Amino acid sequence: MQENKEISALLHLIDDPDEDVYNEVSNKIVSFGKAIIPNLEIFWETITDSATQEKVELLIHRLHIEDLTADFKKWKTEGKELLSGSLLVAKFVYPDLDISLILKEIEKLRRNIWLELNSYLTALEQINVTNSIVYNYYRQSGMEVNYEKPEGFLLNKVLEAKRGNAFGNGVLYLILCALLDVPVRAINIPRQFILGYFDMQYDTLNPAGHPSEKIKFYIDPVNGQMYSHKDVENYFKKLSVPPVASYFRPMDNTKVVQTLLGELCKCYDNDNQRYKVDELNTIINLLEE
Numbered sequence: 588m589q590e591n592k593e594i595s596a597l598l599h600l601i602d603d604p605d606e607d608v609y610n611e612v613s614n615k616i617v618s619f620g621k622a623i624i625p626n627l628e629i630f631w632e633t634i635t636d637s638a639t640q641e642k643v644e645l646l647i648h649r650l651h652i653e654d655l656t657a658d659f660k661k662w663k664t665e666g667k668e669l670l671s672g673s674l675l676v677a678k679f680v681y682p683d684l685d686i687s688l689i690l691k692e693i694e695k696l697r698r699n700i701w702l703e704l705n706s707y708l709t710a711l712e713q714i715n716v717t718n719s720i721v722y723n724y725y726r727q728s729g730m731e732v733n734y735e736k737p738e739g740f741l742l743n744k745v746l747e748a749k750r751g752n753a754f755g756n757g758v759l760y761l762i763l764c765a766l767l768d769v770p771v772r773a774i775n776i777p778r779q780f781i782l783g784y785f786d787m788q789y790d791t792l793n794p795a796g797h798p799s800e801k802i803k804f805y806i807d808p809v810n811g812q813m814y815s816h817k818d819v820e821n822y823f824k825k826l827s828v829p830p831v832a833s834y835f836r837p838m839d840n841t842k843v844v845q846t847l848l849g850e851l852c853k854c855y856d857n858d859n860q861r862y863k864v865d866e867l868n869t870i871i872n873l874l875e876e
Contacts, residue, residue, distance in 0.1 A: 729809030
């Protein structure tokens with residue numbers, strides 16, 4: 588956005604000690620939209636007062652959040668693809684994300700798996716092929732969930748480092764399976780982010796069956812390890828939690844993105860970044876509506 592007298596005057600009022608004046612000025616600046624961000628960045632470089640710089644940084648962040656919220660509203664009404672949704676989550680932390688590089692990396696992975704798949708493979712063989720490419724050839728690795736390391740949840744960093752936690756790797760795995768028409772979905776098992784390979788014909792043959800019966804086996808996206816129904820039954824016994832039907836229903840893309848946002852919230856649960864928790868919760872609630 589080109590500098591003019593109004594913008595120049597507003598920028599120089601950012602450090603006004605009167606809170607009412609600052610609030611009015613900041614709201615006016617935000618009303619210009621993200622086009623004013625370059626002006627704010629240039630202004631930030633010309634000032635030396637750290638308190639004013641922090642105000643400018645918060646304004647830039649607020650503008651990014653306004654833009655991101657609008658993108659999430661659009662995502663909610665236009666397709667709800669997991670790839671685009673997970674990229675929006677990553678843009679919360681990296682607003683200037685170069686999406687083209689991520690799409691190229693995803694396509695490279697998809698193509699390598701696709702070349703090894705065919706319609707004669709069993710469900711287990713399909714996942715063995717996928718795991719071989721993702722974890723052996725591509726060398727994607729896993730990490731523990733650590734809320735001091737938000738990069739483990741973000742698709743761009745998961746691809747860049749070839750390392751993610753259950754949620755980061757899990758979203759990557761789900762995206763690849765969706766692109767390849769492999770019926771793998773996330774399920775809502777307590778304290779885990781586990782994927783299930785679903786029998787897509789089960790509902791037709793057994794409409795009243797328990798949701799768990801639709802799942803052929805389970806996949807841990809941290810490392811691709813597969814689990815049987817017995818393994819999952821033992822897990823529920825260990826937790827002393829009944830395996831109710833809701834835990835085995837496939838999560839839709841909206842729920843997966845909400846889960847990812849909710850986990851990211853925990854990375855900012857401290858006094859200095861509490862406002863980010865509020866922003867993420869606002870987006871979560873927006874997707875719920």
